[in-house]
Amino acid sequence: MAYRANLMLCTCTMCVSVGALKIKKKLEEELKKHNLEDEIQIILTGSSWLCTKGPTLIVQPDDVVYQLLKEEDIPHLVEEHFLKGRPVKSLMYIHPEALHPIEKLHEIPFYRDQRLVALWNRGIIDPDQIDEYIARDGYKALAKVLKSMTPEEVVQEIKDSGLRGRGGAGFPTGRKWEFCRKNPNTPKYLICNADEGDPGAFMDRSIIEADPHSLIEGIQIAAYAIGAEKGYVYVRLEYPLAIKRLNRAISQAREYGLLGKDIFGSGFDFDIEMFRGAGAFVCGEETSLIHSIEGRPAEPTQKPPFPVEKGLFGSPTVINNVETLANLPRIINFGAEWFASIGTEKSKGTKVFSLAGNINNAGLVEVPMGITLREMVYDIGGGIPNGKKFKAVQTGGPSGGVIPSSLLDLPIDYERLQEAGAIMGSGGMIIVDEDTCMVDLAKYFLAFTNDESCGKCTSCREGSAAMLEILTKISEGRGEEGDIEFLEELGEAIKDASQCGLGQTLSNPVLSAIKHFREEFETHIKDKKCPAGVCKALIEYSIDPEKCTGCMACVKVCPQSAITGERKKPHKIDQSECIKCGVCKDACKFDAVKVE
Amino acid sequence: MPKLKPEDLERITEKVKRTMILREGTGRAKITVHMGTCGIAAGSRAIMSALIKEIEEKDIKDVILTTSSCAGLCSREPMITVEVQNQPPVKYVDLTPEKVKEIFDKHVLSGEIVKEYALAFGSERVP
Secondary structure (H helix, E strand, O other): OOOOEEEEEEOOHHHHHOOHHHHHHHHHHHHHHOOOOOOEEEEEEOOOOEHHHOOOEEEEOOOEEEOOOOHHHHHHHHHHHHHOOOOOHHHEOOOOOOOOOOOOHHHOHHHHOOOOOOOOOOOOOOOOOHHHHHHOOOOHHHHHHHHHOOHHHHHHHHHHHOOEOOOOOOOEHHHHHHHHHHOOOOOOEEEEEEOOOOOOOOHHHHHHHHOHHHHHHHHHHHHHHHOOOEEEEEEEOOOHHHHHHHHHHHHHHHHOOOOEEEEOOOOEEEEEEEEEEOOOHHHHOHHHHHHHHHOOOOOOOOOOOOOOOOOHHHOOEEEEEHHHHHHHHHHHHHOHHHHHOOEOOOOEOEEEEEEEEOOOOOEEEEEEOOOEHHHHHHHHOOOOHHHOOEEEEEEOHHHOEEEEHHHOOOEOOHHHHHHOOOOOOOOEEEEEEOOOOHHHHHHHHHHHHHHHOOOOOHHHHHHHHHHHHHHHHHHOOOOOOOHHHHHHHHHHHHHHHOOOHHHHHOOHHHHHHHHHHHHHHHHHHHHOOOOOOOOHHHOOEEEOOOOOOOOOHHHHHOOOOOEEOOOOOOOEEOOOOOOOOOHHHHHOOOOOEEEO | OOOOOOOHHHHHHHHHHHHHHHHHOOOOEEEEEEOOHHHHHHOHHHHHHHHHHHHHHHOOOOEEEEEEOOOOOHHHOOOEEEEEOOOOOEEEOOOOHHHHHHHHHHHHHHOOOOHHHEEEEOOOOOO
């Protein structure tokens, strides 16, 4: 069928949760009503667009994008755009603070400033159609390495490209492979780490949902390079859609003979097994992950020996992250030199980030290494909502740290972020505005790692609990002189004494918050005040009698009935009843509710 | 399903090429059928169907067919605009399915403008 238009409907986990499948049904009905079903095709894609603007629909070849679609918009949209050819401006993307929508997808800054390597196919193909993947140069890199390159040449190519692990630590991928390749022991294993656990991170899930074959091809290239015949994908159970799409892609690849015996007639045998993790954060750590596949308790062990020496079932094993592997087909197709031309001196290529938190365009972005935080937050991210001020960005999740606004012009690469006390991490980027308390944020991450610590090392198990206790104390107004110094000392000690990455990095959010926002900690301790107005024990809600118009709005919403007052007379909050929920502040239209 | 050989990748690519060109917007030519209310009333549906039929029958992969609204000359509908790569767009007026077939063969596929049906070259100036 010769379709004249494709409607690329995003059906990632997030868009489905806000009704993308209902939109699909309605689109089908309306297209049928206008007899357009043979001319216009609906394609379900993986994550393609701004994740907070879903459901989104990209119309090709018109290059038009619609956002925040509702079922009732569809009849009008179909009649106007698809029948009469008039794109509907009221449903298009509007850049924050702009007056008019941007009509062409590729002119939108969020898209324009991105460079897609790992996300090469996102939103362009139907992830369930292997043929569409093939039509976008799919499996050509695999054919190339199997037919014309020795494993050593593949290793060299990746070394030359400068690709570094995208899971967090940034170890050079080619070197890791080389260690495994040179290890005489067999069999060898390739494991894809898709146990994405950082709060606010969804890069790996999006890659798998949008383009599962890219991952499969990447795994095969890596396996060929190191000499593995079996690969595992360790994916967390909380990603049902990703698991479904990857399983389907694996069976399609098997049907085509792209997995199994004698792939492409080259004599290379390889197959993939899915392994679903039960959702322990520590399983993202290499040795714990290996133990989990082996059926042992998911606890880390001392490195060395590294997995490349003694990994899964005692065999040499390479563990690569989803994004690292998804880069491989492009590096092989376009060459190491091309890849190395993108990025900075020591950080090559692009990086996928998930932008989350207080940001207008939350979503999935892929940018060249070396882009500044400012470009990320303001150009791509579209700035901070509700006219608030940018305060900091948290990178690397519970293993990373905060970067304050004074470092907004910092280029994003492995080294620069580390110098600033944060880490690249897997790519989670949480933006916080002026209403966020840094003590509270640090406490949040500590509570997470304290909960997720496997308990094997005392330093991590007890240390995280002790740090959390002090942070809780500070946030409740019981902070004492010396607490900050103690946190610093304890933080360093936990780093030194813990066996795996979880413990070695868990104090980073606290230490970097102290480094960049020490004053805020001191205010909590000395003045017993929370400048951002977050820590409940340190704040008090009151009503400014000058501004209060006596509209009763706050009186009506207060769940504690703590606000009293008559119409047209200033209201008052009974402090003994107030639970500091902030509902009154949100309800007040006159800015009369103060937080101190 | 027999096992894929490297050369099969090209075959599959060719099979899906039309879809991919549509999504990437990289065809050798783009035909816009003006489908405002005036165009539809004057018979642009038949023009659209004729073009789809041409593309299907001749198995053309790299021509993009799309719609747009009224071109501002309602009395001369149905109209189409043909843009062959690296050439200015040409507007055709007072069309019938037969005329469109001719335009498709001569202009879209062979690059030869059908002057007797053409209104003008180029688009209106935009500020």
